[in-house]
Amino acid sequence: MNDKKLLMIGTAVAAVLLVGGAVWMSRGDETATGSDQFASCRTSVVAGGSSALGGPFELTDETGARVTDAQVFTKPTLVYFGYSYCPDICPFDNSRNAEALDLLDADGIDAQAVFVSVDPGRDSPEVLAHFTENLHEKMLGLTGSPEEIAGVAKAYRVGYQVQDDGSDDYPVSHTTMTYLVLPEHGTVEFFNRDVTAEDMAAQTACFAKAS
Helix, strand or coil, rough: CCCCHHHHHHHHHHHHHHHCCCCCCEEEECCCCCCCCCCCCCCCEECCCCCCCCCEEEEEECCCCCEEEEHHCCCCCEEEECCCCCCCHHHHHHHHHHHHHHHHHHCCCEEEEEEEEECCCCHHHHHHHHHCCCCCEEEEEEEHHHHHHHHHHHCCCCCEEEEECCCCCCCEEEEEEEEECCCCEEEEEEECCCCCHHHHHHHHHHHHHCC
């Protein structure tokens, strides 16, 4: 099966997953009430609140070290779930996230990006290190056992499906949200694929300055 067919399959399944995700996450105006310190920054609606996304984890970083969520999320972080063998969607999305980091740096905001693999069978720490270093020096790759990845994906409500057909280039379908996580606050926002680097940086800066 050629790369084009693999991409078509992966994109089709990802579209189905995204449609399902729309039931619980959507972009648009949110009426903020109470003491929400980030009310002026929010543009998304999440069933149960954005704090319902994410949770504690222990994974393996691209150096081979075991790390916890508390050790990883020490600054505003853009979190994306994907896989390094992805033909173009993951590189495109993470290049956008990397550009947002540069814009934030120019604004004096120290932020980072995290790439969580949903393909631990192929994405070793060494493979992830190569993937992230080609995108941004402040991007960290995380992997783990299939069970650990499944647990983290469930916490973030990420859908994915490994379509291992025995070939070396099997596709993995997955949702394509980027999540914004702040230290001590957890997940505060998510971004769809159509959000530009400029808008992502501006909104992340809003959250960072309000935290």
